Each structure stands twice: as structure tokens, then as C-alpha cells.
Amino acid sequence: MKIAGLSIARGGAPVLEGVSFELTPGRALILRGPNGCGKTTLLRTIAGLQPPLAGTITGAEEDIAYAAHSDGIKLTLTVGENLTFWAEIFAAGSIEPALDAFDLRGLLDRPAGALSAGQKRRLGLARLLVTGRRYWILDEPTVSLDRASVQQFAGVVERHLADGGAALIATHIDLGLEGETLDVSQFKAKLPDLEEFDEAFL
Amino acid sequence: MKALLLRDLKLALRAGGGFGLGLAFFLIVTVLVPFSVGPQSELLARIAPGVLWLGALLACLLSLDRLLALDWEDGTLDLMATSPLPLEAVVTIKALAHWITTSLPLVLAAPVLGILLNLPTAGFQWLVVSLLLGTPALSVIGTFGAALTVGLKRGGLLLSLLVLPLYVPTLIFGAEAARRGADGMSVETPLLMLAGISAATLALLPFASAAVLRVNLR
Numbered sequence: 001m002k003i004a005g006l007s008i009a010r011g012g013a014p015v016l017e018g019v020s021f022e023l024t025p026g027r028a029l030i031l032r033g034p035n036g037c038g039k040t041t042l043l044r045t046i047a048g049l050q051p052p053l054a055g056t057i058t059g060a061e062e063d064i065a066y067a068a069h070s071d072g073i074k075l076t077l078t079v080g081e082n083l084t085f086w087a088e089i090f091a092a093g094s095i096e097p098a099l100d101a102f103d104l105r106g107l108l109d110r111p112a113g114a115l116s117a118g119q120k121r122r123l124g125l126a127r128l129l130v131t132g133r134r135y136w137i138l139d140e141p142t143v144s145l146d147r148a149s150v151q152q153f154a155g156v157v158e159r160h161l162a163d164g165g166a167a168l169i170a171t172h173i174d175l176g177l178e179g180e181t182l183d184v185s186q187f188k189a190k191l192p193d194l195e196e197f198d199e200a201f202l
Numbered sequence: 203m204k205a206l207l208l209r210d211l212k213l214a215l216r217a218g219g220g221f222g223l224g225l226a227f228f229l230i231v232t233v234l235v236p237f238s239v240g241p242q243s244e245l246l247a248r249i250a251p252g253v254l255w256l257g258a259l260l261a262c263l264l265s266l267d268r269l270l271a272l273d274w275e276d277g278t279l280d281l282m283a284t285s286p287l288p289l290e291a292v293v294t295i296k297a298l299a300h301w302i303t304t305s306l307p308l309v310l311a312a313p314v315l316g317i318l319l320n321l322p323t324a325g326f327q328w329l330v331v332s333l334l335l336g337t338p339a340l341s342v343i344g345t346f347g348a349a350l351t352v353g354l355k356r357g358g359l360l361l362s363l364l365v366l367p368l369y370v371p372t373l374i375f376g377a378e379a380a381r382r383g384a385d386g387m388s389v390e391t392p393l394l395m396l397a398g399i400s401a402a403t404l405a406l407l408p409f410a411s412a413a414v415l416r417v418n419l420r
Binding site: 062064067068069070071077084088089090 | 273
């Protein structure tokens with residue numbers, strides 16, 4: 001997947017411009033940057049949820065699995081029903097590997113509404129494994145996970161990379177993953193030139 | 203697509219799913235109308251088709267703001283938009299699930315409630331036929347309204363205001379078909395118009411709904 005000269009906006013105001021990088025199978029890229037610098041907007045743009053102002057995203061059409069702050073979990077359905085639903089939507093077969101990877105087997109018949117925040121997060125991340133997609137776009141995946149679960153998650157990402165997948169992760173903590181780090185704040189969009197701003201009114 | 207339909211039906215039937223909300227509203231309206239109009243059976247028989255259609259329409263309207271809002275809140279819509287399922291299919295299935303869980307029970311309850319309103323015998327079959335033909339349009343138009351207002355907090359009021367004018371043609375031809383049926387007149391023209399409205403909205407509006415949903419997801 002190749003990102004070239006990407007400019008993105010949030011609420012009409014440009015936040016990042018000229019973002020360029022390449023994500024190759026087997027590699028992880030960690031996005032860093034202070035709050036509000038545009039990491040989420042960048043990830044949403046790459047996932048195809050909003051169009052970029054300029055630039056191109058090539059090589060990953062229909063091969064992206066996106067996980068954001070909210071996990072898309074239905075609280076009245078059980079863990080198994082939630083996961084099976086996404087497996088059927090993505091037509092990717094069995095939920096068994098995902099259950100094992102995130103240690104959810106014991107919770108299979110529990111309604112998702114009765115899970116703790118960390119367990120919900122694990123269920124949300126388990127969805128990535130049932131999508132069967134190569135590029136994982138992850139936005140703060142470790143929120144509300146305990147230390148052991150973070151290790152477990154890092155292990156899952158490592159296995160995914162070893163299987164030829166790739167991951168683009170925005171996170172503030174150190175996952176212990178091998179991969180490059182990209183500081184997003186270097187692409188911060190410059191403010192529009194105020195000299196010309198009120199020309200039309202003069 | 204089947205998975206999404208089954209999930210929506212399951213969610214509607216589980217606790218807090220809102221199944222029966224529209225049905226209860228429909229029941230309340232039709233039970234209260236005879237009390238407010240008074241014990242005049244001829245008058246009731248005359249207004250019965252219109253009241254039943256209006257009650258069904260408002261009951262349908264009542265359940266619209268949950269249609270996409272719940273999926274928006276828990277992030278399902280974002281994930282659905284990045285899934286292999288096209289958004290056009292998602293909104294069509296959502297409308298179908300809404301029709302099955304909300305409109306179909308209304309259609310089935312209408313003849314029973316018609317008895318309460320002294321609906322003439324000849325009118326029962328045409329009431330059911332007109333509701334069967336017209337309610338798909340209500341669900342599809344409602345899904346479009348829900349897609350328009352999906353990002354808004356407390357968007358229910360705006361949703362009603364946007365959707366009501368779009369419901370007017372369906373109401374006019376639906377109630378007209380039911381009224382003509384009850385009076386023993388020919389129902390062909392209003393039924394054809396009603397079927398036309400349903401077919402046209404079903405064919406065109408999913409594309410509009412998916413387009414506004416894409417804009418709202420940005």
C-alpha cells in the first residue's frame with residue numbers, strides 16, 4: 001500500500017498535508033503525534049471513510065480492516081453472535097482462531113453488554129481476525145486493555161505480520177513491535193496565508 | 203446480506219430492541235379514536251380507513267430514529283462502510299428489516315383494529331392490500347430520512363419534519379384505496395399509484411440513502 005502526497009481535512013480545515021509513506025506486507029508502521037494532530041482523520045481517510053483533499057492511496061483497495069475507538073459491538077447479542085455476524089459479512093469462515101487468539105472462548109455465550117471494557121475491546125479486536133484482510137488500520141487499539149492483553153494483542157499483530165499482513169497503528173504506548181515509527185506532526189498543514197484572506201472584501 | 207437481516211431481526215426481538223413500539227402506538231390511536239369521536243357508528247365507519255392509515259403511518263414514523271442511529275453510535279456503520287457489503291445493500295436490508303419488524307405487524311393488526319372502528323366488511327381486504335403495497339414505501343423513505351439525520355443528536359424532530367412531506371403521497375393514495383374499498387367502489391387507480399410509489403422509492407431511494415450516509419460518515 002502506497003500513500004503519496006496525501007492532504008486531509010477535518011471539519012473543512014486542513015490538518016495534514018503531503019503525507020507520504022509506504023506500507024509493505026510483513027511490516028508495521030506506528031503513527032505517533034500529539035492529541036488532535038490528525039492521526040484519526042488520517043486513518044479514516046486511508047480506510048476510505050472520507051475522501052482526501054489531495055493525494056492518492058493505492059494498492060489496498062478492498063483489503064483493509066479498520067478498527068476505531070468504538071468496536072461496533074451489539075450489547076444484546078452474545079460474544080459468539082457478534083463475532084459470527086462479522087465473519088459472515090466478510091465471508092471469511094470460522095471464528096475459532098479469533099476466539100483462541102483473544103482468549104474469548106470462556107465468554108462465548110455471554111451477552112456483550114455484560115463484558116468489561118477490556119473484554120469488549122478484545123472482542124472488537126478479535127473482529128480483525130475474522131475479516132481475513134491484509135492491511136490492518138488500527139486507531140488506539142490498546143485503550144482499556146490490561147498489560148497481559150496488550151501483550152496478547154502484540155502477539156496477534158506479530159503473527160499477522162509473519163503471515164504477510166501489514167498494520168498501521170496509531171498508539172501512544174510501546175507495543176514492543178518491530179517496525180518504523182512515523183511522527184505525524186511533521187506533516188502538519190500550514191495555516192492559509194492571512195495576507196490574502198480579506199482581499200475580496202477590500 | 204442475510205447475516206445483516208438476521209442480526210437486525212434478532213436485535214429487534216431482544217430486550218430493548220423496540221419491537222412492538224409501533225404496534226402499541228397503533229393500538230392506542232385506534233382504541234382512543236372512538237372515545238374522542240363519540241359513539242356514532244356511521245361516522246366511525248366513514249373515517250375508519252383514513253384513521254387506520256394515519257395511525258399506521260405515524261406508528262411507522264415513531265420507530266425511524268432508531269433505524270440507523272444505534273448502528274451509528276456503536277461504530278457499526280463505520281465498520282460496515284469498510285466491509286465488502288456496499289452501503290446501498292446495507293440501507294436496503296435495514297429498510298427490509300424495519301418493514302418486517304415494524305410495518306408487517308401493523309398490516310396484520312390493522313384488520314383487527316378495523317373492527318374497533320366499525321370498518322365496513324367490504325373494506326377489510328382492501329385495507330390490508332393497500333397497507334401491504336404502501337408500507338414498503340414508508341420504510342424505504344424512512345430509511346432515507348434516518349440516513350440524512352444519522353449524525354445528529356436528538357435528530358428525531360428533524361427526521362419527522364423531513365420525512366412527513368415525503369409520506370404524503372403514500373398516505374393519500376393508500377387511504378384513498380382503503381376508503382374506496384370500504385365504499386365498494388373501484389380501487390384500481392389508487393392501488394396502481396400506490397404500487398408505483400413503492401416500486402419507485404424502492405428502486406431509487408437506496409442510492410440516495412447510501413450517498414447521504416457516506417457524506418454523514420466523513
